[in-house]
Amino acid sequence: MRITDSTPKADGFYMPCELDEHRCIYILWPQREDNWRQNAEPAQAVFKNLIQTMAKYEPVVVGTNADQYRNLIGMNMPNVSIVEISNNDSWIRDSGPSCVINGEGRIRGVDWAFNGYGGLVDGIYFPWDLDDLIGAKVCNIEGIDRYRTDDFVLEGGAICVDGEGTVIVTEETLLDPGRNPDLTKDQIEEKLKEYLGAEKVLWIPDGLYGDEDTNGHVDNVVQFVKPGKVVLSWEDNPDDPQYERSQKALEYLQSVTDAKGRQIEVVKLHVPAPMFITKEESQGVDAVDGTFPRIEGARLAGSYVNFGIVNGAILCPQFDNKYDAEAMRVLQECYPDRVIEPIAGAREILLGGGNIHCITQQVPKP
Amino acid sequence: MRITDSTPKADGFYMPCELDEHRCIYILWPQREDNWRQNAEPAQAVFKNLIQTMAKYEPVVVGTNADQYRNLIGMNMPNVSIVEISNNDSWIRDSGPSCVINGEGRIRGVDWAFNGYGGLVDGIYFPWDLDDLIGAKVCNIEGIDRYRTDDFVLEGGAICVDGEGTVIVTEETLLDPGRNPDLTKDQIEEKLKEYLGAEKVLWIPDGLYGDEDTNGHVDNVVQFVKPGKVVLSWEDNPDDPQYERSQKALEYLQSVTDAKGRQIEVVKLHVPAPMFITKEESQGVDAVDGTFPRIEGARLAGSYVNFGIVNGAILCPQFDNKYDAEAMRVLQECYPDRVIEPIAGAREILLGGGNIHCITQQVPKP
Numbered sequence A, B: 001m002r003i004t005d006s007t008p009k010a011d012g013f014y015m016p017c018e019l020d021e022h023r024c025i026y027i028l029w030p031q032r033e034d035n036w037r038q039n040a041e042p043a044q045a046v047f048k049n050l051i052q053t054m055a056k057y058e059p060v061v062v063g064t065n066a067d068q069y070r071n072l073i074g075m076n077m078p079n080v081s082i083v084e085i086s087n088n089d090s091w092i093r094d095s096g097p098s099c100v101i102n103g104e105g106r107i108r109g110v111d112w113a114f115n116g117y118g119g120l121v122d123g124i125y126f127p128w129d130l131d132d133l134i135g136a137k138v139c140n141i142e143g144i145d146r147y148r149t150d151d152f153v154l155e156g157g158a159i160c161v162d163g164e165g166t167v168i169v170t171e172e173t174l175l176d177p178g179r180n181p182d183l184t185k186d187q188i189e190e191k192l193k194e195y196l197g198a199e200k201v202l203w204i205p206d207g208l209y210g211d212e213d214t215n216g217h218v219d220n221v222v223q224f225v226k227p228g229k230v231v232l233s234w235e236d237n238p239d240d241p242q243y244e245r246s247q248k249a250l251e252y253l254q255s256v257t258d259a260k261g262r263q264i265e266v267v268k269l270h271v272p273a274p275m276f277i278t279k280e281e282s283q284g285v286d287a288v289d290g291t292f293p294r295i296e297g298a299r300l301a302g303s304y305v306n307f308g309i310v311n312g313a314i315l316c317p318q319f320d321n322k323y324d325a326e327a328m329r330v331l332q333e334c335y336p337d338r339v340i341e342p343i344a345g346a347r348e349i350l351l352g353g354g355n356i357h358c359i360t361q362q363v364p365k366p
Helices: A038-054 A066-075 A134-142 A185-196 A241-255 A279-283 A324-334 A346-352 B038-054 B066-075 B134-142 B185-196 B241-255 B279-283 B324-334 B346-352
Strands: A022-028 A060-064 A080-084 A098-101 A107-113 A146-153 A166-170 A200-204 A222-226 A229-234 A265-270 A308-310 A313-317 A339-343 A360-364 B022-028 B060-064 B080-084 B098-101 B107-113 B146-153 B166-170 B200-204 B222-226 B229-234 B265-270 B308-310 B313-317 B339-343 B360-364
Touching (some): A022 A134, A038 A060, A038 A308, A038 A339, A038 A346, A060 A066, A066 B134, A134 B080, A146 A185, A166 A185, A185 A200, A313 A324, A313 A346, B022 B038, B038 B308, B038 B313, B038 B339, B060 B134, B066 B080, B098 B185, B098 B360, B166 B185, B185 B200, B229 B241, B313 B324, B324 B339
Parallel strands (some): A107 A146, A313 A339, B107 B146, B313 B339
Antiparallel strands (some): A022 A360, B098 B107, B222 B229
């Protein structure tokens, strides 16, 4: 049911850290041929491997358009449920609910208004009506009540929370004119605090270089190692346009404290060496007007920080890139108690506009 | 996940009596305009009232085609979840899974092959591909494993179980050439026992007079009051074609014992006085070739035995018929510990081809 007269904060709910235990994790089956090359077949192979890897650690729920249902149940994957969730695209981190919990073991969902990453101003596909319903659909499948922010547009990939009162965002996303142009920065902060049950919002200036799809989502930039400690997408070559963005983020994070008054420890995680869309990759997409194009030679916004999290493991994207091994090593140091699972073929996800974190959405276990 | 190498009986599972406690109950939103008059609007009003009535007693899950999703969540009904289940029609008793349990508190689903009540022989609509997936979809939403009978066609409304080893069916349905023409009666019994975890099958000869949609489903004829005791659709006018059918059923039930060796006590529940499709009702349907027609003057196969069951209540169809009050009284005597909820407007469900039992499907709470 939709709760219309209150907010999570008012009701004693807050969004836990993604590293806390999950009840299950959602993913949407990729399909749209104007975004995923070769009728999405290469991406589907990578998604399938990811699903099976995650299912070793926790229940996985795969949402799909109806016409792919039979295909998916035919795979008969253990610890995986297949459910119908009609969708425009597969970014459930962004279109799905942000689940909040309270001290009594209850879960609710925050169902943000979703407008395709900027609506008619700078959205990347049209229409986005089905994706705007995904928050409600996940809450209904899970049997949890939901808050809906009709007057506040947000994607789940635009926030990073520590579960102890701190939310990290980027100015590039949150102040984008395609999201909430009528709200001031203070009003946006207020919304985030009310709906995430948080106390303090930290504003990194920029997202990842080249991340035009999302206008610089924070989940390509930082993720918590634990409250008070983050991994940051890093570039140490001053000639790379990512360099200045990483520098500014580091300087900002070193200049602030979190909701608990802690200084923030930063672990640098080098971005992949520059990768560019090939001619073959570009031509594999059935390009249409109104959908963000995948143009030959465009730089891919790759980031190892966009890893996935499941109970007991980290899912590290692998791009056949010289920094792949370093990413595995850095993440193992950050999360010594978790298995670091390499996810091969993550370039296929990246070609669609994001990575493992973008295509997954956890439901916490309170 | 689909279990391919075993059966419920072999794994220690059985179907509990429908009167045992439910985890939740499923219903599908009516929509197809070639079966439900006036674009299904009158039926939807009755379904909505039924959903809200059931939700007073247990969680209700409403499955719907994607295009009605926004309509349904807008109703914001307490204790009701809305999920996408693409479907051909609304008879989830028949297209949904029969859930089985074991002694350790586990639930699984039996996902029967479904062919639209007789496939190309005497099925009532075409195609039925979406309905054949509903068993899998409910199991996946519930997160339970399922058995699938690719080689055995059955609808859930064609069986009535007591949870103590007895299954009641009708010969009219189970031996219909549109179901399993290559199986003998003994082989059909074997399938029922294996997949319902049962010991004995009782074969009432005929279904309800006029029930051509389902070829005489047993759920229009009998329902358990408790193991060893049933209510039977009754007609005491010898000039009515239902008379002989009821007589034969009574004689049969008095001639057999159940799986536990008990004689079966029978409570007679009078069928509604004859009701016929009006011109207006018939014309309200957008008739198409291949879908069972709703012809002016055709007798409706009304039965009070097709009531619904939820935790703590019985949902009694009301047809604006002279036997409505008697049905309420008889059911209250049968189920003294349950509230008997009258469901007004049940004629709208009947015009589509069934009643409350046909449009609901419980998931047990083991």
